[in-house]
Amino acid sequence: MKGTENSAEHGAGNGPRDDGRLIGRSVPRREDPRLLTGRGRFVDDIALPGMLHAQFVRSTVAHGEITAIDLGAVRAVPGVLAAYTADDLHLGDITAELDRPRTEFVPTAMPVLARDRVRYVGEPIALVVAENAYAAEDGLEAARVRYAVHPPITGEAAALADGAPLLHAEADRNTLVDVELFATDGIDEVFATADHVVRIDAHTGRQNALPLETRGAVAHWDDREEQLVLQTCSQVPHQVRTVASRCLGLAERSVRVVVPDMGGGFGLKCVVGREEIAAAAAALRLRRPVKWIEDRKDALTASFLAREQHYDVRAAFDATGRILALDADVVCDMGAYSCYPFTAGIEPLMAAAEMPGVYKVPAYRVRGRAIATNKAPSAPYRGVSRPQYVMVVERLFERAARELDLDPLEVRRRNLITDFPYTGVNGITYDPGSYRESLDLCERTLRAEGWYERARAARAEGRYLGIGYSCFSERTGYGTTAFAQRKMTVVPGYDLSEVRMDPGGAVTVTTGTMSHGQSHETTMAQIVADELGLELDQVKLRQGDTDRVAYGWGTFASRSIAVGGSAVRLAAGRLGEKLRALAAARWDVPVEDTVLGPGKVLRRDDPDTALGYPQLAEIAHLRADLLPKGTEPGLTATASFDVFNDGTFSNATHGTVVELDPDTGRVEILRYVCVEDCGVAINPQVVDGQCRGGIAQGIAGALFERVTYDAQGEPSATSFMDYKVPTAHEIPDVTIHHLETPCAFTETGAKGAGEGGTIGAPAAVLNAVNDALRPTGVELDNTPITPETVHRALHREHYQESTR
Incomplete structure (x- = not known):
């Protein structure tokens, strides 16, 4: 309400709710016994027979042409089996697109391994594969790369300066995104006649999402299944499958992506990286498993980063502290490339679309830009621009209150949205x-x-x-409608789920979302158990496997329970309908005369008459002769869920x-x-x-x-x-x-x-x-x-x- x-009701560690339902209860996390006793299985725990180890020769300059790569000494290092450049692997590029005119968005192809040019320190140039991790590191030391060095672009002023060197020839003034939105009619007049105008010019620092587990991958070719199996810590396994198949020239069915336990992601792992694709290419070529684990130095310097933004924002207020207009110029330093699938537009478009936030802003104008610099590329990081623009907007209200000699909380109250x-x-x-x-x-x-x-x-x-x-x-x-408004050519939003009951009456549920610490094994099971009247331990979640989960967009933007949990509940409900229909047929009564109880189906007019789920599951799987004519064997239900409004x-x-x-x-x-x-x-x-x-x-x-x-x-x-x-x-x-x-x-x-x-x-x-x-x-x-x-x-x- x-x-x-x-x-009080929602505090940690509270006891059972009076209604006996699991939703709303702080039941213990089912993941904890495994994870806290060291029995979790992360990428680096995977050891396959004959497994090799890979590391990357990385650029030592921020901006330059590659004039020569000599890997001859690398291949001579004891324990090194192979060393590859881009010319050796012939991989397709990773390119993220927006369906916007080139005046608003410029796509940039990101090669899996840099070919002719490097654009940031740490950019992968070559791949070294060895019998063990130590030999791979020794191999890196033997690599020799020569560059023709160009002046680096290290900040906004340098990127936008007249005559500045271009990171990408197609991106004039190093600008990847330049979008002007809303521009309420008469906004300049509002500012000209306002009682008071305040301004904030703010910069926020570049950050690393810093998950406890760095990025990593283990890839191998499965001859029996004719599949490349890529085990990686990704928030978006199906997106990794799509990009891997395209870069490697394989059909999507020939690539299987599996995500084991994951030690954090925070958005850093909801984009597709280059290294896991290169490791997969090496495994494909060598027909031996290849493991790559990112070390902490590379994680800090060469992994995806975020949050370096500049806001120049004005707000007009009347004498009582009511906001009249907001005018913003947002510049986001996105590093050297667009990330897949969100592109370099992820930060400026988020800020531009949602900056008014919780306040009733009558007039609004915003320009959002993404610039390219010689830094590691940016990816979403928890909150995506909202920590920055909320900080700026809250500063505007604080400054307006001080200059108008008003209580800053009262100024907020006068402007908060209260009617919905x-x-x-x-x-x-x-x-x-x-x-x-x-x-x-x-x-x-x-x-x-x-x-x-x-x-x-x-x-x-x-x-x-x-x-x-x-x-x-x-x-x-966010559903497909909201993501489509950003004009993404890859449009996330919906989620799919399958709920399946085995012959013993236990349930397995799939979700297209991917837990990297959010307790999906617990919360999704709570939803299913409540819907079907099961005990929590009777529900098992399957996630993060592109061969087991039909399709999914993964986990980001706080979507897992709102969207994924909704699909799970719908699928569980449909399974419940099947159970009721089966029981009704056994009793020869209308389905409307049945109701789900705890682990069983009851007759509505005679609650003492019931069929337990194991009994019904046995009929559905093992006694198909008892099924009503036209009823398919088994107990499986699927559902999708999407949001067709603004979220x-x-x-x-x-x-x-x-x-x-x-x-x-x-x-x-x-x-x-x-x-x-x-x-x-x-x-x-x-x-x-x-x-x-x-x-x-x-x-x-x-x-x-x-x-x-x-x-x-x-x-x-x-x-x-x-x-x-x-x-x-x-x-x-x-x-x-x-x-x-x-x-x-x-x-x-x-x-x-x-x-x-x-x-x-x-x-x-x-x-x-x-x-x-x-x-x-x-x-x-x-x-x-x-x-x-x-x-x-x-x-x-x-x-x-x-x-x-």
């Missing part, structure tokens, strides 16, 4: 949410704990204590309290409160884990993590000594309160919950830091917020906020 606080459904100026229709309620509860929580009084007392003592908030929505449940919107408010150390510039987070609404929480403990993990990554982006480059395009953060990742010491305890506004069009009432924590954290932390800095008169707009920046701000000495 909208606005109902469910923090609401169609915004961006053409998106928002389904019901608890935007105002989440803000109110978050503020009440911090006030009740006395943080406002503590902040006043601290300031009186000369300490720097600040309180910050962020209000936001997370668009989830559903989870929402949240984050509130945090920070203290700044004037001696070191360190930002300490004293308190963090999250009030979130993801509709019906299938497993509240899992949702809490998603929130806490996301908040940790959001704090990392706000305060710590940044991938940097020197003037030659050489990455500076090649280890955890330089790439500053927060530890448990820096991440605070997080209190989570749940509100519940069920989605009206998903099968379970669930909305997505995967990205919200990350989306809200940077804005809340930045606003809290600025609140603490209020006595100095300095405001910060960029992230990450470094101790050096805070120290300069506190001491007001030669202050200039760094944007790089």
Whole structure:
């Protein structure tokens, strides 16, 4: 029910619900016993007879022509069996497309191995295959590559400068995407006549998604099945199959992609990489299994990155703090190539389409650009631009409130969407949410704990204590309609599921989504068990195998439960209908006179008469002679689910309290409160884990993590000594309160919950830091917020906020 606080019912570790249903209960994760006792099976755990090991010769320059590659000494290294260049493997390129005119989008072909030109340090040039991992590394040392070096493009100004070197000849001014959207009629007049106009010019740092398990693959040719089997840690196995088949020149049925346990992805693994395709090509050629495991240095420097963005945004307000217009210019540094299938448009198009967020913005204009630079390419990373644009929009409201001498929370309340459904100026229709309620509860929580009084007392003592908030929505449940609006030529959205009962009455369910830590083995089983009245251990999930799962788009954009879970529930429901029809035939009564009970079908008019699922399953499989005429043997049901509107919107408010150390510039987070609404929480403990993990990554982006480059395009953060990742010491305890506004069009009432924590954290932390800095008169707009920046701000000495 909208606005109902469910923090007690939905807290982690709560007991059974009174109604006996599994949905809404924090049942223990079924994955944990296997994973926590070391019995998980990850890519690097796979060992096949005769397996070889591969590593990549990578570019040592950011931009240049390859004038010579000499692998003769490589092949002479003891233990090395083969070494391949692009000319040896003859692989097709990986090319992502948008159905947009070339004035808006320029496709760039990404070769599996660089052929004539390199565009970033770490770009794969050649593949070395050896008897063991050590010999493969020795082989790399023997490779000799010569370059004609070009000046690197390492940032926005250099990329867009007149006469700048071009990474791709077809991309003028190094621009891959340039789209102008909405442009409300009369918007310039609105700004000209507004009582007040505020502006934010903000940069956000380039980040690495940093899953615990780096990328990897094991490939082998199966002669019996006439298939290339590629085992890899991917969020999108069917997309990997498609690209592998095209690059290798095989039919899709000749490629099988299998995903074992996966140690995190966060979007980094929802695009198709080059290395797994090259490893598969080597296995195909050598007819021996080939394993590639990415080392941490390559993961930090040569893997997909994200989030380097620049926002120049104006907002017009009236004298009471109501927003009148929003005008934005967004530039996203996407690195050297477009990722497949989302393209370089993934970040600018997300920001442009959804920036108004939870606020009633009457007029809007936005330009979104993706530029190419000599850096590793970008991929989606948890939240995809929303942590950045939410931070910018929340800064606009904070600045407007300060300049208008208004309470910043009251300014937000005057502008929040409260009447649903609401169609915004961006053409998106928002389904019901608890935007105002989440803000109110978050503020009440911090006030009740006395943080406002503590902040006043601290300031009186000369300490720097600040309180910050962020209000936001997370668009989830993107269906094909929503993805088609981006004009992708590969249009994700729907999901498929099959639910099958074996002769003993146990159930196996497939999903096209792919767990990389989200507990699908538990939550999907909860949905099926509830629908059929089964115990949880009677349901087994199958995922991540392109031969077992008919088709699937994988896991990203918080779609797994909203879309995948809906397909699972529909398929389970259809299996239930088959069970009822079979029982009705045995009793010679109409199907309407039957009802599903716990593990059995009951007669509605005589509940003491029942047929258990094992009895019905035995008839369906082993006694086909007893089936009604025209009834097919077996018990299998399939279903698909799609969303034919703009999706559903989870929402949240984050509130945090920070203290700044004037001696070191360190930002300490004293308190963090999250009030979130993801509709019906299938497993509240899992949702809490998603929130806490996301908040940790959001704090990392706000305060710590940044991938940097020197003037030659050489990455500076090649280890955890330089790439500053927060530890448990820096991440605070997080209190989570749940509100519940069920989605009206998903099968379970669930909305997505995967990205919200990350989306809200940077804005809340930045606003809290600025609140603490209020006595100095300095405001910060960029992230990450470094101790050096805070120290300069506190001491007001030669202050200039760094944007790089």
